[in-house]
Amino acid sequence: MEPLIRMVGITKTFPGVKALDGISFDIMPGEVHVLVGENGAGKSTLMKILSGVYQPTSGKIICNGHEYNQLSTKTSVEEGIAIVYQELSVINELSILENLFVGKLPEKKFLGIPIVDFKAMEDRAKSVLEQVGIRHSPATLVGDLAVPEKQLCEIAKALVSGAKVIVLDEPTTSLTTSEVDRLHGLIRELKAKGCGIVYISHKMKELKAIGDRITVLKDGTYVGTYPADSLSLDDIIKLMVGREIKGTYFADKTADELVKNPVIFEARNITRSDGTCRNVSFELHEGEILGFAGLVGAGRTETMEAVFGAVPKSAGQVFLRGKELDIHEPYAAIKQGLGMLTEDRRKLGFAKNFTCKENIAVEPYIKESTAGGLGGFLDESKENKWASEQITALNVKCTGPEQMTVDLSGGNQQKVILGKWLAADSEILIFDEPTKGIDIGSKSEIYILMRRLAEHGRGVLMISSEQTELLSVCDRIAVFHGGELKAILDGRTATEEEIVRISTSEQ
Numbered sequence: 001m002e003p004l005i006r007m008v009g010i011t012k013t014f015p016g017v018k019a020l021d022g023i024s025f026d027i028m029p030g031e032v033h034v035l036v037g038e039n040g041a042g043k044s045t046l047m048k049i050l051s052g053v054y055q056p057t058s059g060k061i062i063c064n065g066h067e068y069n070q071l072s073t074k075t076s077v078e079e080g081i082a083i084v085y086q087e088l089s090v091i092n093e094l095s096i097l098e099n100l101f102v103g104k105l106p107e108k109k110f111l112g113i114p115i116v117d118f119k120a121m122e123d124r125a126k127s128v129l130e131q132v133g134i135r136h137s138p139a140t141l142v143g144d145l146a147v148p149e150k151q152l153c154e155i156a157k158a159l160v161s162g163a164k165v166i167v168l169d170e171p172t173t174s175l176t177t178s179e180v181d182r183l184h185g186l187i188r189e190l191k192a193k194g195c196g197i198v199y200i201s202h203k204m205k206e207l208k209a210i211g212d213r214i215t216v217l218k219d220g221t222y223v224g225t226y227p228a229d230s231l232s233l234d235d236i237i238k239l240m241v242g243r244e245i246k247g248t249y250f251a252d253k254t255a256d257e258l259v260k261n262p263v264i265f266e267a268r269n270i271t272r273s274d275g276t277c278r279n280v281s282f283e284l285h286e287g288e289i290l291g292f293a294g295l296v297g298a299g300r301t302e303t304m305e306a307v308f309g310a311v312p313k314s315a316g317q318v319f320l321r322g323k324e325l326d327i328h329e330p331y332a333a334i335k336q337g338l339g340m341l342t343e344d345r346r347k348l349g350f351a352k353n354f355t356c357k358e359n360i361a362v363e364p365y366i367k368e369s370t371a372g373g374l375g376g377f378l379d380e381s382k383e384n385k386w387a388s389e390q391i392t393a394l395n396v397k398c399t400g401p402e403q404m405t406v407d408l409s410g411g412n413q414q415k416v417i418l419g420k421w422l423a424a425d426s427e428i429l430i431f432d433e434p435t436k437g438i439d440i441g442s443k444s445e446i447y448i449l450m451r452r453l454a455e456h457g458r459g460v461l462m463i464s465s466e467q468t469e470l471l472s473v474c475d476r477i478a479v480f481h482g483g484e485l486k487a488i489l490d491g492r493t494a495t496e497e498e499i500v501r502i503s504t505s506e507q
Helices: 043-050 073-078 096-100 118-132 147-160 177-192 204-210 233-241 300-308 330-335 345-349 356-368 380-393 410-423 440-455 467-473 496-504
Strands: 005-014 017-027 031-036 058-063 066-068 081-084 107-110 113-116 165-169 196-200 213-218 221-227 263-271 280-285 289-293 315-320 338-341 428-432 459-463 476-481 484-490
Touching (some): 005 043, 031 177, 043 196, 073 081, 081 147, 096 118, 096 147, 118 177, 147 165, 147 177, 177 196, 196 204, 213 233, 263 300, 289 440, 300 459, 330 356, 345 410, 356 380, 356 410, 410 440, 440 467, 484 496
Parallel strands (some): 017 221, 031 196, 031 213, 081 165, 289 459, 338 428, 428 459
Antiparallel strands (some): 058 066, 107 113, 263 280, 476 484
16 A cells, blocks of 8 residues: 655754654655654754754655655645644634635636535534534634634534544643544544544553554654554653653652642632632642642632732632732732743743843843833843743743744743743743643653752742642642532542542532
């Protein structure tokens, strides 16, 4: 059987860096070919070459028997290739129907004049939306959809184009367990119809569940391609990172011992007028990492937004080392020693048009400002000091402080975001989904950094939707349901089943 796509000897060089070095990769009909590697390994660069966004420095691409030195975006689509990127490209201001047919409106003749065939569009849209599990009318504005539905809309767009090769880049990042199951069912249907699927994910368990073959990249080089059933999860991780990854990141002390330490941060009866969190109280002790578990919308992030002042609280108090804080907006939180690493890293975590140095300098400037942020001076020598200290301390992989943050890998972007809070000397750090979209090696680095911060007296609060992550990092885990904190568990003895049971029950 001939491959649908063959990429042979693909090399891509950017100024000062070789992103890909002689990579070969193929996609067979009716298979899921998993592509793995740490952030910066070259996965996205290789797929951007396949989609025509980048042109290779050397190598060739063979599509359906046609050989190319490079593809344009137009040629890639014509060859039946569709890519669903992790960063969604839907247009919120358009309907689902309009999004599905952007750039490819079907036409019919009316009195010899070509016009848009809306009937054909609607019929095709209804069929595809039913296939991917979107139950909204095609006339629904995409801006009114939840993030998981927008992701499914992207997949529907690929199906409308009649693609024979579909690349899914982190397709389950924002999906619930049931939505993941539905997506995997859809992938199996597409396989049965002869489609080739490239599946990129940092969620290790998914790879074995859905993949037929696994190709591993490391630092822009080809490590190997293996039958999925021939590798254990540990094998995949070793091939990706070249080292053992720790399984747990607990403190030396047990949870029972840690709660005897002084309380460094306390929230009492935090309540929001919208009802998304009610009477939430917790204590954070010196040296511990306190995790927050629960379903999306259960009150975890909602509580932290109220604590940080991003959303007003209607009741409740916040204390830092016994002193009550007066927080009504994020500026006050920053001035009083709180920092928050938001879930949406690219939208809320850093300024896309800022360098690493400029992003790191933002929070310490706010901390030093006066008159509600209106007073203060820029100081380039301070910026250089803050940036160089954090880049070195956090081992940020960048060309230097002047590199644009947006050009870094996800793990290194997260380190820059952490760096700005550390440069501002934040005493309490709220991590909301800190490893979302980050590879296994970078995750390990983030966990180690969090533990080191806790050991050195910083307060660490961690929100995560991944129970395995919470159970390997957090000393205690606060479980939410329906806007309320239902239980606080010992991280060493809790189980995934216990967390799920509490987070889904009314008890």
